[in-house]
Amino acid sequence: MQRLACLTPVVVIFFACWLLPMAWLIALPAQKGWETYFAIFTHPRYWLSLVNTVGLSLLVTVLTLVLGSSVGIFLARQKFVGRGILLSLLTLPLSFPGVIIGFFMILLGGRQGLIADLSEALGAGRLTLAYGFLGLFLAYLYFSLPRAIATYTAAAEKMDLALEEAARTLGATRYAIVRDVWLPELAPTTLACAAIVFATSMGAFGTAFTLATKFEVLPITIYSEFTNYANFALAASLSIALGLVTWVVMYVARRYSDSATVLG
Amino acid sequence: MELERTSVQISQCAKTYPDGTQGLLSSSLDVFPGEVLALLGPSGCGKTTLLRLVAGLERVDQGGVIRFGTQEVTHVPVERRQIGMVFQHYALFPQMTVQANIGYGLKLRGASAQQLKLTVGELIDLVQLRGLEHKRPSELSGGQRQRVALARAVAVRPKVLLLDEPLTALDAKLKVTLRDELADLLRRLGVTTIHVTHDQQEALAIADRLAVMRSGKIIQVGQGEELYRHPKHTFVAEFLGRINRLQRTPKDIADDTVTLAQTAVPCPRGAWPELFVRPEDIQLKPFASSQPAGLITHRSFLGDRIHYRLEVAGQAVLAAEAHRDSPYLVGERVSFTIAIEHFMPCESDQ
Amino acid sequence: MAQKTHSPHRFPVTLALLTALVTLFMLTPMVLSITAGLVNNYSQGLASGLTTRWLEQVWEGYGDTVLWSLAIASACALITTVVGVPCAYALARTRSRWARVFEELLTLPVAVPGLATGLALILVYGQFRSFRQSFLFILVGHVVFTLPFVVRTVSSAFANRELIAIEEAARTLGAGFSRRLLGVLIPAVMPAIIASALMVFTLSVGEFNLTWMLHTPLTRTLPVGLADSYASMRIEVGSAYTLIFFIVVLPLLWGLQAIANEVQKRYGT
Numbered sequence: 008m009q010r011l012a013c014l015t016p017v018v019v020i021f022f023a024c025w026l027l028p029m030a031w032l033i034a035l036p037a038q039k040g041w042e043t044y045f046a047i048f049t050h051p052r053y054w055l056s057l058v059n060t061v062g063l064s065l066l067v068t069v070l071t072l073v074l075g076s077s078v079g080i081f082l083a084r085q086k087f088v089g090r091g092i093l094l095s096l097l098t099l100p101l102s103f104p105g106v107i108i109g110f111f112m113i114l115l116g117g118r119q120g121l122i123a124d125l126s127e128a129l130g131a132g133r134l135t136l137a138y139g140f141l142g143l144f145l146a147y148l149y150f151s152l153p154r155a156i157a158t159y160t161a162a163a164e165k166m167d168l169a170l171e172e173a174a175r176t177l178g179a180t181r182y183a184i185v186r187d188v189w190l191p192e193l194a195p196t197t198l199a200c201a202a203i204v205f206a207t208s209m210g211a212f213g214t215a216f217t218l219a220t221k222f223e224v225l226p227i228t229i230y231s232e233f234t235n236y237a238n239f240a241l242a243a244s245l246s247i248a249l250g251l252v253t254w255v256v257m258y259v260a261r262r263y264s265d266s267a268t269v270l271g
Numbered sequence: 272m273e274l275e276r277t278s279v280q281i282s283q284c285a286k287t288y289p290d291g292t293q294g295l296l297s298s299s300l301d302v303f304p305g306e307v308l309a310l311l312g313p314s315g316c317g318k319t320t321l322l323r324l325v326a327g328l329e330r331v332d333q334g335g336v337i338r339f340g341t342q343e344v345t346h347v348p349v350e351r352r353q354i355g356m357v358f359q360h361y362a363l364f365p366q367m368t369v370q371a372n373i374g375y376g377l378k379l380r381g382a383s384a385q386q387l388k389l390t391v392g393e394l395i396d397l398v399q400l401r402g403l404e405h406k407r408p409s410e411l412s413g414g415q416r417q418r419v420a421l422a423r424a425v426a427v428r429p430k431v432l433l434l435d436e437p438l439t440a441l442d443a444k445l446k447v448t449l450r451d452e453l454a455d456l457l458r459r460l461g462v463t464t465i466h467v468t469h470d471q472q473e474a475l476a477i478a479d480r481l482a483v484m485r486s487g488k489i490i491q492v493g494q495g496e497e498l499y500r501h502p503k504h505t506f507v508a509e510f511l512g513r514i515n516r517l518q519r520t521p522k523d524i525a526d527d528t529v530t531l532a533q534t535a536v537p538c539p540r541g542a543w544p545e546l547f548v549r550p551e552d553i554q555l556k557p558f559a560s561s562q563p564a565g566l567i568t569h570r571s572f573l574g575d576r577i578h579y580r581l582e583v584a585g586q587a588v589l590a591a592e593a594h595r596d597s598p599y600l601v602g603e604r605v606s607f608t609i610a611i612e613h614f615m616p617c618e619s620d621q
Numbered sequence: 622m623a624q625k626t627h628s629p630h631r632f633p634v635t636l637a638l639l640t641a642l643v644t645l646f647m648l649t650p651m652v653l654s655i656t657a658g659l660v661n662n663y664s665q666g667l668a669s670g671l672t673t674r675w676l677e678q679v680w681e682g683y684g685d686t687v688l689w690s691l692a693i694a695s696a697c698a699l700i701t702t703v704v705g706v707p708c709a710y711a712l713a714r715t716r717s718r719w720a721r722v723f724e725e726l727l728t729l730p731v732a733v734p735g736l737a738t739g740l741a742l743i744l745v746y747g748q749f750r751s752f753r754q755s756f757l758f759i760l761v762g763h764v765v766f767t768l769p770f771v772v773r774t775v776s777s778a779f780a781n782r783e784l785i786a787i788e789e790a791a792r793t794l795g796a797g798f799s800r801r802l803l804g805v806l807i808p809a810v811m812p813a814i815i816a817s818a819l820m821v822f823t824l825s826v827g828e829f830n831l832t833w834m835l836h837t838p839l840t841r842t843l844p845v846g847l848a849d850s851y852a853s854m855r856i857e858v859g860s861a862y863t864l865i866f867f868i869v870v871l872p873l874l875w876g877l878q879a880i881a882n883e884v885q886k887r888y889g890t
Contacts, residue, residue, distance in 0.1 A: 009798045010715060013707035017768065018723075020704065025730055025765045028741035035744065078643050081636035095878070097647055102870050104829035104844040107863055110851050111650035114657060119664055119856060121653060149650070152643060172328055173362035175349045177376035177427060187375070191366040210734035213829040213844070217851050226830075229736055233834075239744065246737035254732040 036244040043240050047248045053228060057248070060225040063140075064208035067147045071204050072197060074148075075155020076163075080189070082156070083163030094160060098153045105150060109217025112137045112146040140222045146214045151204045162196040202260030206253045225249050274462040276304035277340040277430040279325065284335030286320050294320035296487040297335070302431075304340075307457050307464040309478035311471060311510070317487040318467045319435060325465060326433050327352045339430050355424030355462075356433045360440055361416045363408040369395070369419050370404040376427035394422040398456070413441045414449055421453075425460060432457075434466040438473055450476050471511050475499070483507045505617045508547050515553070515589050517546045517614075529614070531563040532584045536609065543616045552613035553591040555579070555605050562606040565589065570601050581607070655867070658860035675861035679850070683862060686846035687869065689756060693842060694825035697763045698818045705771035706814060710806065712772065713779035724776075727769045738762065739834025756840050762831045767821040774820070778813035779806065812883045819877040826870060843869070 036043035047053045082094055100108065116122045116137035126134035136142045170188050179187065190197075212226040225245060233242040279302035286294040295317040302308045310318035323329045325337060327349035337345045344352055363372050374382075374391045382390070395401055398418040408416055417437060424432060437453065438446045454477040457464055468474050474481050475495040482492045483506070491498060491507045502508035519529050524542050528535040538546060558564055568588070569580035577597050581589040591607065599605050658676065661669035680687075712720050730738055742762055747753050778784075784806070791801050807814070829844040836845050843866060850859045 010711040013711035014723075016704040017708040017727075017772070020764065020768070021727065024742070024761050025738065026726075028745040029729075029733075029738075031745050032737065032741040074639060074643055077636050077639040081633060081640045084633075085637075093644065095874075096651075097644065099651075099871075099874065100647070102823050102827050102874055103866075104827045104847065106829055106844060106848045106851060107654075107866065110847070110859055110863060111654060113851070114653045114856070114860070115650050121649065149647065152647065156643075167362065169358045169360060169362035170364065172349075173356065173358055173423075174364075174375070175328070176326060176354055176356040177423070178350050178353075178379045180350065180379075183379060187364065191364070206732065210736070210830070212734070212736055212833070213848065216833075217848060226734060226736055229740075230834075233740065239740075242740060243744075246734065246740055250733040250737050253734060254729065257732045 032243045033247055036240045036247070039240040043244050044247070046241055046244050053225075053245060056223050056225045056228040059222060060209055060249075061252075063144065063147060063222075063224065064205050067144065067151055067208050068201050068205045070148060071151040071155045072201055075152055075200065076159045076193065076197070078152075078156050079159025079161075080163045080166075082160050083166070094156075098157045100150055101153045101157070103150070105211050105213025105215075106217045108146050108150045109214040111149065112142050112214075112218060116142050116145070138218060138220055140220070143215060143218055143220050143222055143224075146218060147208050147211065150211070150214065151208065154204060154207070155200050158196060158200045159193070162193055166192055199260045202256050206256050209249060209253050209256075274425070274428055274460055275430065276461060277463050278302060278304045278338075279431055279463060279465070280336075280338040281321070281325065282336045282338075284321070284324055284337060285332040286317075286324060286329055287332055293487055294329075295324070298487075298489050300482060300489060300492065302463055302465060303480075304463055305461050306479045307454075307466060307477060309466045309468060309474035309481045310484055311468060311474040311481050312484035313469055313510075315486075316484040318469075318484050320487075321484075322433055322435055322465060322467045325431065326354050326356055353427070353430045354433055355427060355429030355431070357417070357420045357424050357435065357437050359436045361408075361420040363416055363419055363423075365408055368405050368407060369400060369411070372408070372419055373422045373426050375423065380427070390426060394426055397425075397459075398422045414445055417441070417449065421456070425462070429462065432460075432462045432464040434464065436467055436469070438468070438470070446470075446473070453477060475511075483510060500615075502547075502615060502617060505547070508615060508617055513550050513590055514547045515550065515587075517548060517586055519544055519546065530585055531607075531609075532565060532586075534563040536563060537611055538614045539611065539616060541616055545617070547615040547617055548609055548613055549615075550578070550590040550592040551576075552609055553581075553589060554608045554610075555591060555593050555597065555599060556607065558604045559606045562608060564604055564606045567599055567601050567603050567605060570599070581605070654860045654863050656860075657856055658862075658864040660857070663856045663860070675855075675857045676865065679858055679862045679865060683841075683846040683850065686841045686843045687865060689841070690826050690843035691869070693756060693760050693763060694822045696760055697767055697825045698822045700760075700764055701768050701771045701821050702814060702818050705768055705817075706775055706807070706810075707802075709772045709775035710779050710802065713776045724772070727772055730766050731769050735762075735766065735828070735830030735832075736834060738765065739831045742835065754837050754840065759832055759835050759840060759842065762835050763825045763828060766828065766831055767824050770820050770824070771817040774817040775810055775813050778810040781809075784809050812880060816877065816880045816883075819873060819880060823870065823873050823877060826873070 036046075042049065047057055078097070082090060114120055116135060118133070118135050120135065120137060123133040123135055126132060136145075166189075170192070171184055174184050174188050210226060211224070212230065215224050215227050216230070226249070229242050229245045229249065232238040232245065279300075281298065281300040281302075283297045283299055284295065285297040288294055298317075298321065300308075300321075310321060312318050320329065324331050324335075327344070327347065331337065331345055335345065336343060339352075364375065367375065370391055373394055374387045377387055377390060391404075395404055398421060400415065400418055400422070403411065403415065408419070411419065417440075421437070438449060441449060450473055457477065466474070466478060478495065480493060481495050481498055483490045483498065485506050491503050495511075498507055499511050502511065505514075508514050517529050517531070523529050523535070524544070526535065527538060527540050529538045529546055530536070556562065563583070565581035565583040567579055568582050569578075571578040572595070574595070576595055577593050579591045579593065579597075579599070581591055583589055593599075656667065657663050659671050659673070660667055661672050661674075712724055739762060742758070743753075746758070752758055787805060787809070788801055791805050796804070827844060828842075829848070832842050832845055833848065836842065841849070847859070847862055847866065850862045854862075
């Protein structure tokens with residue numbers, strides 16, 4: 008009986024403020040006809056947007072995993088002065104809203120950016136990369152790396168050095184150790200990390216919003232449909248598609264690894 | 272399986288860690304080709320450090336030299352030193368089968384599939400793991416894992432085999448069974464082996480010679496029996512078994528005797544203030560007034576023998592051991608004799 | 622002479638290089654943005670001298686967003702804690718399938734993009750004008766989004782085996798439910814509660830996707846103001862505003878880290 012009283016407030020809030028609105032959202036496209044649910048497949052513009060987003064997210068995920076694991080393993084093993092501070096600094100961006108990271112890219116690669124200054128000094132004219140695919144990609148990399156670094160540093164600290172030493176006594180080169188010891192050992196971490204990086208990239212809005220690139224990602228498309236064209240049903244349909252992809256990926260990750268990594 | 276027999280020479284090797292602690296003080300040791308040498312000592316004595324130096328997993332301090340036969344290996348990295356090592360918790364690759372684990376070293380060296388099958392098959396029979404080739408380490412028992420680790424280390428035909436407390440991770444009963452199997456196996460393989468342990472029974476059962484270590488130094492090296500009967504240091508005497516310490520008065524020293532229960536008993540010539548004697552060397556006899564006597568204050572039946580505690584005038588309480596049919600009970604007065612060759616003089620420890 | 626943890630004695634050059642590269646990539650923009658907010662003229666850089674006028678300008682124009690963000694974050698942390706802790710307890714002690722299903726459902730708002738949640742809220746409650754145009758609307762969105770974190774963290778703390786044994790001991794001694802909850806359970810999981818409250822606070826202060834959908838020109842939070850300034854103001858102003866964001870967020874993160882270490886020590890895996 009007391010348990011019910013404990014659960015009631017949350018159940019009520021969750022129902023009223025999420026479940027119900029979500030159900031409404033899911034039902035909305037039907038008002039314009041059942042084919043609205045498949046708008047993402049039928050309209051070239053939306054399809055391109057989805058492909059863009061998936062492609063970008065995949066690319067970001069792969070590079071993040073490679074770089075994040077390298078840094079994580081390095082930081083877990085090398086003790087040096089300032090290591091703790093470095094780790095804190097590298098994982099700081101976890102708390103930044105995406106817009107700040109978009110702004111960072113503008114500072115770095117925009118018209119008045121550092122890269123433009125450097126390229127001018129080198130005689131190649133003012134190079135701006137912030138407003139194209141490269142800028143967007145770098146920005147997405149920027150907010151994905153801290154997650155990977157944090158996860159891999161924690162996982163690398165739990166790695167069993169005896170396995171590595173055993174491989175070395177059997178004659179394993181550095182490459183063999185990476186392939187036969189590190190990769191299998193870090194496989195669960197990699198899966199969880201890949202899932203969360205992919206999911207975050209898919210749903211990221213603020214960064215693309217600030218950079219306003221021509222390369223359109225799905226969250227921007229959804230936003231445009233909503234604000235510019237008041238196309239609620241379509242926006243809802245696209246949101247559902249996006250939500251579905253993200254949820255599936257994260258569910259798979261949670262199944263095959265520890266939830267602490269994925270949720271927190 | 273034919274393995275070459277290499278000698279190992281360790282000259283003046285020491286290890287200082289980056290944070291300043293001394294893992295090993297300058298030590299020298301010779302391991303004969305084909306012998307099993309045990310590094311025996313309490314935790315922190317430096318035995319594992321020495322093993323890891325021989326393996327190449329740690330770098331020797333400046334000035335130390337390690338040789339395998341005629342080849343100097345001091346600066347050869349572990350990957351190329353051609354050693355085989357069995358780790359304390361086995362370090363088996365969890366995602367590989369028993370077969371794959373054993374064949375890993377060979378695969379790295381580019382052995383053909385056929386050669387792999389042959390060698391791995393031979394080893395699986397050697398360590399009696401037939402039928403388990405396709406299992407993962409998580410599906411094996413502790414004893415089985417240990418055998419896989421051993422087979423894996425031996426598969427690459429190492430020059431030296433290094434065992435880091437191979438039986439520590441097993442429970443007591445299993446330890447005894449596997450100890451004998453391991454001793455047997457090492458004898459058959461004939462490869463030069465260095466074996467680290469803190470268990471003196473294990474060392475005595477498995478090794479040809481023992482090197483007793485303490486606080487980063489090798490205290491005494493020799494055959495087990497020699498070390499047991501004629502320890503040169505108190506520490507060695509106490510580590511290999513139980514010890515009674517007998518005090519001598521200046522008169523004792525002048526007369527070559529030791530006074531036990533107001534009776535002077537002859538002992539070896541020498542000016543040692545203390546003599547040691549093992550509990551099993553105190554022979555208990557029915558009470559006779561002409562011989563030294565004591566009062567039994569404690570009796571434990573240990574299965575294969577009986578352990579007694581004897582109160583003796585003029586000395587600390589003595590521990591004595593007798594065979595299991597010994598008739599004496601608590602509260603009885605008994606006499607005892609100690610043969611002169613069983614007194615062990617020892618250098619006191621610093 | 623204790624056993625040392627053995628570290629591989631070859632220095633990993635490749636890893637070191639990659640780490641250096643990544644560090645450069647990550648830290649440069651942060652440094653740039655801090656300096657940009659404090660110099661007179663960004664295109665001239667440090668040569669143009671340091672000033673606080675951008676910070677002052679930001680405070681004049683956007684100062685209220687900082688206060689509102691803090692207020693919402695505090696309210697959010699409070700509400701999610703008060704509501705979430707008992708819920709976490711109930712879920713930790715219930716074995717039924719419905720509890721597991723509900724737990725799974727609760728994580729959905731995190732997985733679903735903030736845009737969708739915002740959209741859904743507008744569709745259903747958008748017509749209630751006064752609600753729609755108040756900060757309460759934003760607060761609701763934040764609560765829904767952060768609740769799972771509290772429930773999850775505190776729930777696993779409650780599920781600690783030792784705690785279950787302590788609670789049973791208290792019951793045998795006659796302690797009723799509220800006595801147990803207030804006197805035994807909550808003090809025991811306090812580090813987890815504080816850690817999750819701080820996490821909620823941090824998440825709420827930084828939340829953008831959801832908030833952008835729900836905001837109006839009169840109800841703006843810090844991240845929303847940031848987006849506005851990036852689009853319409855000088856780089857110096859945007860940077861100064863970003864700097865203010867850092868000043869607000871950093872102490873929180875350090876607090877979170879310290880508490881997280883405390884939790885680790887208490888419940889260390």
